[in-house]
Amino acid sequence: MNQEDPQLYDYWPYQNRPKIEWPNGAKIAFWVAPNIEFYELDPPENPHRKPWPQATPAVGGYSIRDYGNRVGHQRQMRLLDKYGIRGSISLSTAICDHHPEIIELCAERDWEFFSHGIYNTRYTYGLSEDQEREMIQDSVDTIEKHTGKKPAGYLAPALSHSDHTIDLFAEAGGTYTCDLFHDDQPTPVKVRSGKKFVSIPYSLEMNDTIAYVVNKIEPRRYGQIIKDNFDQLYVEGEESGTVMCVPTHNYQVSCPHRLRAFEEALEYITGHPDVWVTTGREIADYFIEHYYDTATEDIQSRKQA
Amino acid sequence: MTLDKKFLEYPQRQYGMDHRRYDWSMLSERPKVEWPNGKKLALWVNVCLQFFPINQQGKPFKVPGGMTMPYPDLRHYTLRDYGNRVGVFRFLKLFDKYNIKPTFTINTRLAERNQYLLDVIKERGDEIACHGLHMDALHYGGQNIDEERELIKKALGSLRELSGQDISGWLSPARSESENTPDLLAEQGIEYFSDWVNDDMPYSFNTKHGDLIAMPLSNELEDKFILMNNLHSENSYVEQICDAHDFLLEETNTHGGRILALNLHPWMLGQPHRIRKLEAVLDYITAQADTWSTTGHDLAKAFQ
Numbered sequence: 001m002n003q004e005d006p007q008l009y010d011y012w013p014y015q016n017r018p019k020i021e022w023p024n025g026a027k028i029a030f031w032v033a034p035n036i037e038f039y040e041l042d043p044p045e046n047p048h049r050k051p052w053p054q055a056t057p058a059v060g061g062y063s064i065r066d067y068g069n070r071v072g073h074q075r076q077m078r079l080l081d082k083y084g085i086r087g088s089i090s091l092s093t094a095i096c097d098h099h100p101e102i103i104e105l106c107a108e109r110d111w112e113f114f115s116h117g118i119y120n121t122r123y124t125y126g127l128s129e130d131q132e133r134e135m136i137q138d139s140v141d142t143i144e145k146h147t148g149k150k151p152a153g154y155l156a157p158a159l160s161h162s163d164h165t166i167d168l169f170a171e172a173g174g175t176y177t178c179d180l181f182h183d184d185q186p187t188p189v190k191v192r193s194g195k196k197f198v199s200i201p202y203s204l205e206m207n208d209t210i211a212y213v214v215n216k217i218e219p220r221r222y223g224q225i226i227k228d229n230f231d232q233l234y235v236e237g238e239e240s241g242t243v244m245c246v247p248t249h250n251y252q253v254s255c256p257h258r259l260r261a262f263e264e265a266l267e268y269i270t271g272h273p274d275v276w277v278t279t280g281r282e283i284a285d286y287f288i289e290h291y292y293d294t295a296t297e298d299i300q301s302r303k304q305a
Numbered sequence: 306m307t308l309d310k311k312f313l314e315y316p317q318r319q320y321g322m323d324h325r326r327y328d329w330s331m332l333s334e335r336p337k338v339e340w341p342n343g344k345k346l347a348l349w350v351n352v353c354l355q356f357f358p359i360n361q362q363g364k365p366f367k368v369p370g371g372m373t374m375p376y377p378d379l380r381h382y383t384l385r386d387y388g389n390r391v392g393v394f395r396f397l398k399l400f401d402k403y404n405i406k407p408t409f410t411i412n413t414r415l416a417e418r419n420q421y422l423l424d425v426i427k428e429r430g431d432e433i434a435c436h437g438l439h440m441d442a443l444h445y446g447g448q449n450i451d452e453e454r455e456l457i458k459k460a461l462g463s464l465r466e467l468s469g470q471d472i473s474g475w476l477s478p479a480r481s482e483s484e485n486t487p488d489l490l491a492e493q494g495i496e497y498f499s500d501w502v503n504d505d506m507p508y509s510f511n512t513k514h515g516d517l518i519a520m521p522l523s524n525e526l527e528d529k530f531i532l533m534n535n536l537h538s539e540n541s542y543v544e545q546i547c548d549a550h551d552f553l554l555e556e557t558n559t560h561g562g563r564i565l566a567l568n569l570h571p572w573m574l575g576q577p578h579r580i581r582k583l584e585a586v587l588d589y590i591t592a593q594a595d596t597w598s599t600t601g602h603d604l605a606k607a608f609q
Contacts, residue, residue, distance in 0.1 A: 044311045055447045063500075071505050074331060094318050119315070128308075131312070216537075256526075
């Protein structure tokens with residue numbers, strides 16, 4: 001029976017929370033999450049969601065996504081290198097098999113790899129709990145096999161979820177999810193195993209594909225809203241540390257007409273003092289170590305009041 | 306709830322692509338390309354000259370930009386026809402002013418119906434490429450192969466005869482293909498096609514009848530995509546093209562020759578309130594000494 005709320009967290013108002021201070025007195029934790037994805041040309045059709053709007057071959061949809069892998073990632077990588085940013089990769093783990101060269105380039109830079117499922121054309125919808133566990137475990141094992149390290153984070157493939165998704169990922173050894181958009185700070189997430197597990201803000205508003213494909217905004221406006229988002233979270237971060245994420249897809253932001261505005265935004269953000277330029281895993285680890293218990297107590301005390 | 310076990314099987318999970326059409330390759334790792342005369346950036350202006358029949362069948366989908374109203378949809382038919390009567394002549398003036406060497410990618414049915422326009426282009430000596438039979442004659446997944454072969458034969462045969470040109474280039478209507486389209490194009494003498502948008506440089510595309518060159522004709526930078534799909538302003542169109550130009554030109558300094566490909570529709574940019582935006586773009590780009598304006602055909606040859 002489906003419930004009226006996802007039962008993952010309690011209401012926790014933004015006012016008067018215990019203060020978060022990021023390392024070295026930083027006010028804001030800033031991270032960039034490149035999605036490195038593989039879309040199949042001819043996947044099995046899921047009864048709950050169609051991968052492509054037309055019969056195979058979906059030349060337009062497939063080929064623009066392939067642009068990200070052939071052209072885009074390396075362009076964005078040059079920019080992230082220039083501004084001292086390590087990417088936190090949301091990885092379709094089949095990329096380890098298809099395009100290991102990309103994995104090597106990211107690993108050389110000590111970027112973080114987190115799981116984004118196997119393919120972005122294989123949805124969670126309709127999978128049994130066992131099937132979903134198998135898919136998640138496959139993705140975790142693949143990352144460990146190719147990078148030597150288990151992933152800490154999860155973003156469900158194509159943002160397709162079940163009621164078990166977050167529990168299953170926590171049981172596979174994960175510590176954070178990018179699937180929830182309810183806050184600008186890390187928050188504890190309830191999982192059935194009872195382990196310490198958190199949500200790290202991964203913004204859909206700052207997501208280039210949402211901006212460009214869904215909201216259809218202009219490239220320079222995208223650069224501007226990133227700066228505006230930063231300005232506000234930077235000011236608020238003085239009161240208590242905030243998190244800002246820019247999730248990207250290099251078939252969107254790394255097109256020639258879009259990179260300039262994106263670069264200006266990165267230059268602007270990294271030009272500020274007291275910005276912790278970091279990765280999703282580092283934010284999760286730091287929060288769990290220093291603030292998870294305080295946050296949980298505060299949430300409980302407010303519930304009782 | 307359980308899905309069939311095929312949902313957890315991945316038969317194509319292996320090195321390279323999940324199909325055999327082209328090899329996996331990262332642009333940044335390829336040898337540098339040098340354009341003729343030491344030019345850095347090739348400008349490929351491709352003009353789509355289109356015929357949208359008013360008795361549109363919409364099989365298997367209604368072509369974007371086509372008829373949307375009950376028959377007879379005079380508004381869309383005539384808005385598109387405007388490009389071939391008025392808009393294209395505004396384009397020609399600008400091309401002459403800025404020494405642009407365009408490719409005209411034409412629906413064969415338009416060439417058959419509009420001898421005057423075809424003669425104007427022939428007289429100019431510009432490249433003519435094939436844009437399929439017409440905008441409602443779509444290629445699509447699951448299409449009968451013999452039917453599609455006939456469609457391509459009809460489109461290419463008639464255009465070759467009318468234009469007197471070999472016709473080596475192809476752009477499918479709506480960039481839509483069947484699984485056989487590249488094979489059939491190669492079989493019928495096409496050398497380059499521009500439907501796939503996965504690269505900023507040409508690459509080899511395998512077919513049963515030898516390789517085609519897949520040419521990078523950006524969809525994201527198309528006038529129709531920016532103005533009609535994204536509903537961006539005309540000024541933003543200019544900014545986006547100029548930003549793309551600057552980015553690609555800078556990339557040539559470290560990575561070799563690049564291509565700025567502009568796909569244009571005279572029914573879109575040929576409108577009075579937009580034509581000066583195209584002029585602003587061409588003025589900006591051609592002011593750079595490092596730019597080489599050329600056709601799809603010559604670019605494909607130079608790449609080979």
